[in-house]
Amino acid sequence: MSPDKYEPLTIETLADRLGSVEAICKIVGDDTSKWKINEVGDGNLNLVYTVSSNSGNIIVKQALPYVRLVGDSWPLPLSRSFYEHEVLVRQAKRDPGSVPEIYYFNKEQAIIAMEMLLPHVILRKKLIAGDKIDGLAQRLGEFCARTAFRGSDLSLQTADKKSDTAMFQGNLALMAITESLVFTDPYFQAEMNHHTDGLDPVVKILRSDVKMKSEAQRMLMKFTANTETLCHGDLHSGSVMCTDNETKVIDPEFGYYGPMGFDIGMLISNYLMAYFSQPGHRSSETLLEYQNWILEVIIETCAAFQNEFKKLWNSERTGILFPRSMFEDQGDSSEFALNNMLEHIWQDAVAICGIEMHRRVLSLAHNADFEEIDDAKKRSQLEARNLMMGRDLILNNKSIKNASELTDLAKKFNSENYL
C-alpha cells in the first residue's frame, strides 16, 4: 500500500490503493475492476466505503484529519483509527462474535478494512421504524458485562491493565469531545449547542439546577479519572447493527478507560430516547405496544448484564481486586462485595444515562430519534419529557434501585406534558 503519507481514499483511488492488500483480496477478489465501491458514511467523523464483488463484501473505514460533521475547522487526530482498531481487537477477544471481523489495518493511512455486516441495519433506524430484534437485550447486556469485567482489574493482570490504561490516555482528542459535548456543553450556552424552539423553559430548569449540574460534573470526574475498564465509549443505538435476530457492536473509536457503568448507561439512555420519541414515529395503534417492548429491552439488558457479570465474578476473578484469598479461601462469601460492585456500576450507569439524554437534545450531535420528527412542536414536547427524566436520573442515581424502577419512571415521564 502506497503512498506512506496519509491521503484520504476516494471512490476513484480506493481500488488502486487497496488492490494489492492480500487480506482484502481474499474477501473481494484481486480483480479490482470487479469491485463495486460506494461511499456510505453517515456518521459524524469518518469516511466509510463498501467494496463489493461476486466473491464478497468489505467495509473500508478511514479516519479524516477533522470532524466530518463540522469540517476542517475542527481538526481531529488520525490516531483515533489506531485506538478503534485496538479496542476492536480487545472486544473480539473479550466477547467473541460481538464485533465485525478485522481484515486489515493501516495505521498511517488510518484505514480499517472489516467485515461488512449484511443485511444488518443501524439499531437506531430499526427503533425509529418500530422493528423488534430477537436477542437484542441478551446480546448487548452480555457485551457490556464481558467487556467491563474482562477489561478491569477484576480480571486482567494489573501490569497489562496499567500499560493499556497508559496507552489509551493517548486517545485524548476523542475523550475531549465527550468531556465537553456530553458532560458540559448541555449545561451552559456553548457555541455549538442547538435545541428545538420551545424548549427554553425546560432548558432553564436544567441550567439553573445547581445540584444536578454538580452531579453531572461529578460524573465527568469519573469519566476522566476512573480507569476501571476499557469502555466502548460511544455505545449509542447508532453504534449497534442488527438483523431481526443478530446484533453487533461497531465504531469504538471513542474507546477509553472509564467507569464500568459507562457503556450500559449510554445504551439505556438511547433506548429511553427511542422510547420517548415513539409518538413522533407511529400511530396510537402500535405505539404503546412498541414502547413497552423498548422498556422490556432495557429491563432484560440489565438482567443479562447482571447475570453475566455475576457469572464472571465467580468464575474469572483472577485480577488483584477482591481476591479469593480474602474471601472464598477463608470460607467467606464474596456476594456482599459483588452486590456492592453491581450497585456502584448501576448508579454510575443511571447518572450517565441522564446526562446522555440531555446532550443529545441540547448539545451538538442530536439523535435521529428526535431529529426526524418534523413537527417541531411535537418534537419539543417529547424532548421535554426526555430532558426532565434525564434530570431525575442525574439527581437520583443513588436511589433508583433497578431497571424496573427506571422503566416505571419512564412511563411516568411519558405521561407528563411540560410545554
Place this chain on the structure above:
Amino acid sequence: MSPDKYEPLTIETLADRLGSVEAICKIVGDDTSKWKINEVGDGNLNLVYTVSSNSGNIIVKQALPYVRLVGDSWPLPLSRSFYEHEVLVRQAKRDPGSVPEIYYFNKEQAIIAMEMLLPHVILRKKLIAGDKIDGLAQRLGEFCARTAFRGSDLSLQTADKKSDTAMFQGNLALMAITESLVFTDPYFQAEMNHHTDGLDPVVKILRSDVKMKSEAQRMLMKFTANTETLCHGDLHSGSVMCTDNETKVIDPEFGYYGPMGFDIGMLISNYLMAYFSQPGHRSSETLLEYQNWILEVIIETCAAFQNEFKKLWNSERTGILFPRSMFEDQGDSSEFALNNMLEHIWQDAVAICGIEMHRRVLSLAHNADFEEIDDAKKRSQLEARNLMMGRDLILNNKSIKNASELTDLAKKFNSENYL
C-alpha cells in the same frame, strides 16, 4: 559521571563517581578529599548517603535493584528513582518549599542528589519522643490540598494531565507493593505478614468481617483505577522531616495517580498510630497532654486542607472539571459542588486511614511507633485499639462527618481494652 551501566554507590566510590558533577560541587566543593561521606539509609528500599564538607551538605539517594528491607530475592526496578524525581519536581512547583531542592538527577544510575535537611528529624521519631512541631498541621494540610488540587483535572490542562497519568502508570512495581501490602495482605495469611503475639483474637475479628474486607477492596479499586491526582503515595510520618518549626516532605517514589484523599488519609492514619502507641513511650504525667496534641494536629491538618482546597477551588479552577461557565458565569454558586468534593475526599481519606492502620500492624512493614515498644503484651494491647478503630473507619467512612468526630472516636478506642 561514569560508568553508564548501573552500579550501586559505596562510601569508597561515591566521591570518585560524583566528584565531577558541577551541581554537586557547587554545594560541597570540588575537592573531594574534603568530602565526609556516610551511609544513613534507614528506609526499606534505597541507599542514602550524606556528603558533607566545610562548604555544605547534600543527600545522595540511590535506588537499589531490589527491596533493601528484604534483599535481592525481591527485585524492584530502578525506574522508581525516575518517578521519585518526577514527583519531586511537580511537588516543588505545586507547593514551593515543601520538598528538598534537587541538585542533580541521573536516571541510569537511579541517583538523586538533593538538599540535606538539617537539623530536621524524621517526624515519626519526634512523635515517639514526644516533641511538638510548630506549624506542622498547617504545612502538611496545605501540602496535601495543593498537590491534590493542582495535580487534578480541576487545575491542569486535561492533555497534560492525561499524558502525565499515562507516564505514571509505569510506576507499577511500586503500586503493586501498595496494592498487596496495604490493601490485601492484612486480610489473609499472606506469606510476609507478621504480628505481635496475642493479637490473634482481634485479627480474627478483622479477617472474618466480610463487609469490612469488601470495603477495603473497594478502596483498592479506587487506588488502582481512580486517577484523580498525582499522590505522594507514601505520606506516612517517616516521609516527613521536621525541626521544631519547619516541616518538609520527602521520599515520593511511590508517586502515582490516585484518589485526592489518599495522602491525607495515610497521614492521619500515622498520627493515629502515634496516638495509640503513646502509652508505650511515656509516663502518665505527659501522656494525655501529648496525645491530645496529636489529635489537635489531626483536626488542624484537616482544617488547613479544607481551607486551602476551598481557596484553590475559588481562585485556580482552570481545568475541565466544574467550569465557571456552568456555575459562576450563570450566577450560580459552586459551593454545593465544592462541599460534595470535600466530602468525597474525606470519605476516601477515612477509609484509607483505617486500612493503613491495619497494614502497619499486620502486614510486612511495621511502624516504629509500635515496634519500639519492647513489652509485647503492652504493644499488643495498644495495637488492638488501633486495629479496632481502623475497622470502624473502614466500615463507617461514609458516616464519620469530620475530623472532630474522628478524634472523638480515637479517644473512645483509646479507653477500650480488647485483649
